[in-house]
Amino acid sequence: MSEERRDDGREAADARVDVDHHVSHYLCIGCPLGCRLEVEEEAGEIVEIRGQSCKKGEVFARQEHTDPRRVVTTTVAIDGGLWSRLPVKTAGDVPKGAVVDVCRLLHELRLEAPVTIGQVVAADVLGTGVDVVASRDMPRA
C-alpha cells in the first residue's frame, strides 16, 4: 500500500513534516468496481474515509487500515497418500503480517496419511489463537 503525507498547502511547510497526519490508499475488494479508497488519519485516529460507493468500501477500508487479516491456505508434505501434498487452511483469519511466517512453519511439517478433513495440523499457530486444519481427506493410498 502506498502512503502519502497530506499536503494541501494549508499550513505550508509545516504540513509536510506533520507525521501525525497522513492518507493511506486501498483498492476495495467488495466488487468489480474496485473503488480507490482513502483513509485519512490524524494523530492515530481515522478522521475520514473517502472514495467508496457503498457501505462495504468503508467497512473494508477501516479493517484494512487498522487490522488487516487473511485466511492462509497452503500445503503440507504428506507421506502415504494419493498426492504428496495435503492442502490446509487457517480455520479463521490471522494478522496479515503473520502469513509468511505461518507458511514457513507449515513447510517444516511432514504428515502421514490418513488425514481427515478438518483435522488440526497445527494448533494455535504462532500464538494467533487460530488452528491450521486439513481441507480434505487424505486416505492411505
Add this chain to the structure above:
Amino acid sequence: MITPRPAHLQPRYDVVVVGGGPAGLAAAVGARESGAERVLVIDREPEAGGILQQCIHPGFGLHHFGEELTGPEYAQRAIVQTLEHDVDVLSSAYVLDVATDRRLKVTSRDHGVAFLDAGAVVLAMGARERTRGAIRIPGDRPAGVMTAGFAQKLVNLGGVLPGRRAVILGSGDIGLIMARRLVLEGVEVEGVYELMPHANGLNRNIVQCLHDYDIPLHLSTTVVHVHGGERVQKVTVAPVDDAYRPDLGRARDVPCDTLLVSIGLIPDNELAHRLGLRLDPVTTGPVVTSTMETTRDGVFACGNVVHIHDLVDYVSQESMLAGRGAGAYATGTPTPPDNVRLTPGENVRYCVPPTITTDREHTVYMRVSKPMAPCTLHLGDVYQRPLRYVFPGEMVTLKVRPRFLEGFHGGSLTVSIVPREEGGSA
C-alpha cells in the same frame, strides 16, 4: 478423498456423465433426483473433484453451500453428496468416443476397453487452458513455459516447484493466485504482465495476491520473445499501443527461468465434435436448450464445456439442471420444448440457455462485452432491472419468471444492457 471405484461395469446405465468435476458430480445428483436409477460418472483422474482439488485457496461455495470453502473442501462435499445418491464413479478412466446412439467407448485402468449404452449422456468435461501456442509468442521453445493451472497442479498436488524465478503473463485469477502461491513457496515472482489496459482478475486477488506481496502488475504490456536453450533464460517484454501492437523500441529483457501463461480457458469439446453437436461460435460450447440438452437427442452438456463460468457455484446449479434433464429423458418423462428465443442485443455477448419456455422459471447466464455502470438490463419490453455495474469478467444472471412472460406471445426477446442515467447520488 479417493472415490471408491465400482467393481463391475453394467452394460447399460440410465445416465452416463462424462467428467467428474463439479459439473459432472452435480449432474449425476440431478439425474438421480429426477428418477434415473443407474448413474455412472466417468473421470480421467485418480479421484473425482476436477480442478477444485488443486484450487487450495478459499472463495468457493458462498452461493451453493452458503459458506466460504476452499476448492478441496467444495470437491469433497460434492463427492460425498454424489456417493450418497448411489452414483457409481469410475475414475482413472477415459471416454474415447460417444456414438450418436449413445454407446460410449471407455478405457479404464480397472476394466480395459468397454462399451456402455446410456439412456442419456451428460457432457461435463470442463475446459482447457489456452497455451503459449494460442497467442503465438515468438522465440525459443525451452522448458519452463507452462500454463498457470499446470504449475498449480505441480505445486499443490505434486509438491514440485516449476522454477526459481517466474514471470506471469495474463492477469486472470489463476495467474494472480499462482503469483501468491509461488511467493509463499519461495519462488521469486518478477511481475505479472497484462496485454489489456485493465486487470482481468477479481480486485480481491489483485489486493491479496499482488499488493500483499509487492508483486508489480504491468498493464498494456506483453511478452514478445522467449529466450533459452534447454531452459528459459529470459523473456522480452514490451508495452503495447491501443491496437495491442508491441512497441519493440521500448522492449526490455527480464531474466527468469519460468514463464506462466494465464490467458483464458476454452471449452474441452472433442466429444462434442465427434458427436457432430452444433456449437455456439461465441462460447465455442454446444448450443443447449433450457434443459441443457444439445442438438443430439439425449445428449446434455453443462459447466465449462458449455461456457466459461467464473464461479463454481453456478456450475453446480446449472449442472443439477442438466442432470435432471438427462434423468427425465432417460426415464421417458417428456419436457415441453422451448418456445422463446433470447437474442443477445447491446452489450450482451451470449445467453445460456439461448432458448427458454414460458411455463416455468429459468436462470439465464450472460456475459457482457464491455464494462458499464450504472446500467439497465432489458428483457425485450417485458421486464427490466437496474444494475449497479457489469464487467466482462463477471457473469450476469437473470431469473426469468413465468409472470414476466404472461401475455407475451412472440417467439423472440432481445436481451440488452444499456447505460442508465442516474438522478440521485451514487
